[in-house]
Amino acid sequence: MIENRPMATFVSHTVLILGVALIVFPIWVMVVAASHDALRLTQVPLPLLPGNQFWINLKLLFSGKGFSAPIHLTLLNSLAMALMISVGKIVISIISAFAIVYFKFRFRMFFFWMIFLTLMLPVEVRILPTYEVIANFGMLDTYAGLSIPLIASATATFMFRQTFMTIPDELMEASRIDGASPMRFFFDVVIPMSRTNIAALFVILFIFGWNQYLWPLLVTTDPDMYTVVMSIKQMLESGESEPMWHLIMMTALVAMLPPILVVIFMQKIFVKGLTDSEK
Amino acid sequence: MHKRVHYNTSYLPYLLVAPQITITLLFFIWPAVQALYQSFLLEDAFGLSTEFVWFDNFAELYDSENYLNSFTRTAFFSVSVAALSMGFALFFAALADRVIKGSHTYRTLLIIPYAVAPVLAGTLWLFLFNPTLGIVPYFLDIVSINWNHKLNSGQAMSLVIIAAAWKQVSYNFLFFVAAMHSIPKSLIEAAAIDGAGPLHRFRTIIFPLISPTTFFLLVVNIIYAFFDTFGIIHAITSGGPGNSTEILVYKVFNDGFVGLDLGGSAAQSVILMFIVILLTVVQFKYVERKVEY
């Protein structure tokens, strides 16, 4: 800040606090709702302050009574899917970026543009035919079916490509003189030097994977394969009666907690990775 | 584009790109080709026979008022989401850029929506705006506004826009902050010495300098609104009331998986593909200037 204007600073803070409050308000209301019982949530106006039913609701949720899929199972499914997508994307992107940057081979550019093309084909655009491919492979209701069609990644490949371009050429040459094979160089130098990028990408992709909705909705029919994010929709549609808001909000809370915690605790790396990767 | 120095191994690079290429072929290129092919087919109601109908499916879409409406609706929805979300983010980024104390706390809280799944975001806003119970309709009622997005299509559209914009605020905020951060301090100081006040500085220096970011975000936000908001709409309105919140992506899903109109759905997919390609090209035209691919 250039000039010292206490009044302006005070106003800035006030407005910022209001803005942040507005953004956090839905989350707050969710947490509040998750801490009241079903009865209280049918009375207008709804509470704005937390009740004392939080742990009871949590216990109720994990007891799994009355749900098509027990929450610990859906959480596990979400975790498996998110990890497979994020780790899978990182692995296949880092090795293809390594090939494209460090090797001279036929069709190199062709492969590069092919990977680039995936950027233009989000799953939403090709849902039906992709669904058919998965069905033909018998991959419906499997973790593989949930994750593999999502793990090709142009963005991640580009990001690694860019990272590798900043590694001095001489390091590769020094490693050749030291007697390192291409893969040794990859494991001993390239990967350690890309650690921050890998971590940043992991945060972004973990959230991407965890929050998948349309795709799991299509490829899972077995309740045992449901993910926690998609289970919310089933709860919203529970019959004719008014939904059980205290449990829905508790489920929503549980479902969004892992990615929120990841973002908050890896904030620095995440913010840097996000704003760098898109440039 | 690549290194000056290279390895010259014969098979290794192929092995390294193989997984990515295989997945791309199987789950990206092949389905895209399928979609293209299916968009030329007409399947009868029982799925017993198919007929190659050239561009009939597209012609039908072109004649379908329903589809054209969905098109304009999507455009309206995307632009509204982008404008609302970016406006809010820019305003708060400018404020956060001013203050030193607490900016970390503000940022931490503001990035939370990024981590929330679209369908969960939809659920939260649905709960807030629940016509019978919701806290917001309760207050709106006090000022004599009757809120019922289940019946009122304008209100339904507003709600999905708000929910979608809310989720995207984090992303926009982070980029605006980064862009403002990269403006050389000396530039701002020079302007301050020249006597420009904070508002004037923002208008004449900061805003023009972050315009590349603004443009980039505009494209990203539109892509987001087009493709990543399925969950929000699915949770809040399921496209209703009527078709008033049925955007293109939602319609592809609805016609294909619910209505089982494969040819029509495929034709819509193809059109969407072209839109993504167009947007990606625009995006990369911009990115190109900053990065050499």
Next chain:
Amino acid sequence: MSTINMQQLKKSYQDTEVIHGINIDIEEGEFIVLVGPSGCGKSTLLRMVAGLESITSGEVKIDDKVVNDLEPKDRGISMVFQNYALYPHMTVYDNMAYGLKLMKMPKDEIDKRVQDVAKLLQIQDYLQRRPSKLSGGQRQRVAMGRAIVRDPKVFLFDEPLSNLDAKLRVQMRMQIKTLQQKLAVTTIYVTHDQVEAMTMADRLVVLNNGIAAQIGTPMEIYDDPKDQFVAGFIGSPAMNFLDCEVCDESIKIGQQSIATPTHVTQRGKIVLGIRPEHFNQSVSDLQGTVQMIEKLGSNVLLYLKMENSEQPVVIQCDGQLDAKIGAVYPFSFNTEKLYFFDTNTQQRIY
């Protein structure tokens, strides 16, 4: 101790030839410096010996064995890079030990070698530090250490001192030279700095546009340059070149002239070369106007303009000299030290 032979070495990128058939024979333990302006191909040549750059045609032999198709690691070489190329995520110790580990050398043997070399280079105190925590000179020594620890047959240096400040560069120059003499390892050293080249080399290879313009000891090249390029490149400050015309009696430089030396038999246009340190101030058959004065302390450089002559003449004078800009300054050449070059081929004639 090894010999290196390069025979008719050529290198092309696509259709452009950048190294045009180079022959160099290097003896055991010799310190060879490849010197030339940027883009002359000196680094490419070095990298061809290292195996980092493929050889288009010709042969590189180390100890009489053709190494063209050997991987760098199998050639028995070590290389020190301009930017040192230290692995930033490894400690100094690991940087030095990395190559040995890949050789599958036993751990205690690695440790012994690393410790010995660290002692030799006086870097024992920061073996556990990362390169980013070291100064430029320290990094340079670590890079040397990594090269030495492999106990190679040949050292290759690619402008290893150009990232250091002037003072440190002079220090390191001597250290490298002393170390090389102590270890007696055949060395090829690339630099664009002719002072570095002169002070360090047993023999110099002056490269120009992918051709070895001259090979010889520093003094041979200084005293007896083969062509105008070598003459101008080696020696500091650089040799003066004056376009002149040789007549029977005199050599005309602009409107002034000197007597034609008896051994100069060619007539007509010619390029005369004279080093700034080879002027006489006691005799004065020539004169020029002082344009610029550079006081270096121990001596003074005068930039003179001779009438009707384009090129300024640089004269190295005694440090006490008191000259004024615009003044007319008389001088004469040390006629023993005149060089003559052909105007077209730029080859040295006399």
